[in-house]
Amino acid sequence: MIKFLIEKEFKQLLRNSFLPKMIFIFPCMIMILMPWAANLEIKNINLNIVDNDHSVLSRRLVDKIGASTYFRTTALPDTYNDGLEGVEVGTADIILEIPRDFEKDWVHGKSPRLLIAANAVNGTKGGLGSSYLSSIISDYTRELQVESPTHGMHSGRALPKMGITTQNLFNPNLNYKLFMVPALMVMLLTMICGFLPALNVVGEKEAGTIEQINVTPVGKFTFILAKLIPYWLIGYMVLTICFFLAWLLYGILPAGHFLTIYLFSMVFLLVVSGFGLVISNHSATLQQAMFVMWFFMLILILMSGLFTPIHSMPQWAQLIAALNPLKYFVEVMRTIYLRGGGFTDLLPQLGTLLVFAAFFNLWAVKSYRKSS
Structure with missing residues (x-):
């Protein structure tokens, strides 16, 4: 039937x-x-911060990022792989990894390099989130330069800048x-x-x-x-x-x-x-x-x-x-x-x-x- x-x-x-x-x-x-x-402004971006240095400068950077309205620090994992698990399960959108000798390199005039790994499944969110985070780090760099006694010079040399490497996970070309x-x-x-x-x-x-x-x-x-x-x-x-x-x-x-x-x-x-x-x-x-x-x-x-x-x-x-x-x-x-x-x-x-x-x-x- x-x-x-x-x-x-x-x-x-x-x-x-x-x-x-x-x-x-x-x-x-x-x-x-x-x-x-349909709000095109990206807010409440879940962020995992891997602080390998645990210094005064790295903690100040973590606090500065946490004060932003665009990011929500969801975890402080010990390793990058632990932070990546948060991206894979959907609890984190971006990972910021601070290198081990972050403060030491800055004090000695070297340019520390930070890693931003963004979940680019949503290309708009990943791209804008990385841009927001890069802007906060650049602003923090200027603050450190202003706080220097020589205002821009360190032992006769220009103060270093923090280098940033960005990786777009799952959608490399956005x-x-x-x-x-x-x-x-x-x-x-x-x-x-x-x-x-x-x-x-x-x-x-x-x-x-x-x-x-x-x-x-x-x-x-x-x-x-x-x-x-x-x-x-x-x-x-x-x-x-x-x-x-x-x-x-x-x-x-x-x-x-x-x-x-x-x-x-x-x-x-x-x-x-x-x-x-x-x-x-x-x-x-x-x-x-x-x-x-x-x-x-x-x-x-x-x-x-x-x-x-x-x-x-x-x-x-x-x-x-x-x-x-x-x-x-x-x-x-x-x-x-x-x-x-x-x-x-x-x-x-x-x-x-x-x-x-x-x-x-x-x-x-x-x-x-x-x-x-």
């Missing part, structure tokens, strides 16, 4: 078309949320496409596999075909499953096309495995298609379903970290973003594409997506009212 239901769904999909329309509430919500959520393309795949899956189910059941309500289904012995679970399977297949086809275009047009291939992406996309498709069916079950007309779905799409996309870092949003916006399933799948795609993360690295995101999938699909089955 489910075979014929799926065949019916595919035939119906070929006849479906929708034209989203803009109404007053949509630009209002954009104007309210965009100045807060290629913005490498940051955006994986997230755009998430947006496409959401739009296609979220919108179409939202218009499905309510379309049958308006056409009158839903009444014919209701008087058959088809159960609610079988009916919902037949509605979802076509969109899962469409989602996989769209994702495969996106992989091909990313490679063909931009030369972008994931650092991780395709199978990991397909596995997580299976769960994510369950989330968005179930969410679409929930809206469809609670909508009386196609117009209502389109308006409601478009409203949620705008909010979910803006609050997913697609364009702007979630850490730069206000605290209340970050709490809202934690309830957004797109946020977790965007993290999955960028982790696999840029950092080569594996299945075990993404277990927290997998658990959250499974909770969303179970919630929305159980809601979809429960909210479908079948009268036999």
Whole structure:
């Protein structure tokens, strides 16, 4: 029986078309949320400082950086490798390593070299964060020069300057496409596999075909499953096309495995298609379903970290973003594409997506009212 239901769904999909329309509430919500959520100024950058010198000058530099509003010192690891683990797990964005003979080199007129290692998965955040940190270090250098008794001369020589070496981790060339393309795949899956189910059941309500289904012995679970399977297949086809275009047009291939992406996309498709069916079950007309779905799409996309870092949003916006399933799948795609993360690295995101999938699909089955 489910075979014929799926065949019916595919035939119906070929006849479906929708034209989203803009109404007053949509630009209002954009104007309210965009100045807060889409903040292009990078703040609250998580910083790990590796102080190998533990001198007076190095501690003053650590305190000066900590006083900045742009950085948040999350840890003071003992070694660079310990700090790098914070970048890999996502608790740090930038590592500053102070060399062992930092104060000694400065006093003897040598130029100490500091290392800035930035997580360039988000090229904008990594580049601006490194620039901010370099500016603070340069300002600290000028302070030390002014404090010198000779005001710029040290034993007949000019006071040294601190050299800085910057490394852009995971995205050496700060290629913005490498940051955006994986997230755009998430947006496409959401739009296609979220919108179409939202218009499905309510379309049958308006056409009158839903009444014919209701008087058959088809159960609610079988009916919902037949509605979802076509969109899962469409989602996989769209994702495969996106992989091909990313490679063909931009030369972008994931650092991780395709199978990991397909596995997580299976769960994510369950989330968005179930969410679409929930809206469809609670909508009386196609117009209502389109308006409601478009409203949620705008909010979910803006609050997913697609364009702007979630850490730069206000605290209340970050709490809202934690309830957004797109946020977790965007993290999955960028982790696999840029950092080569594996299945075990993404277990927290997998658990959250499974909770969303179970919630929305159980809601979809429960909210479908079948009268036999």
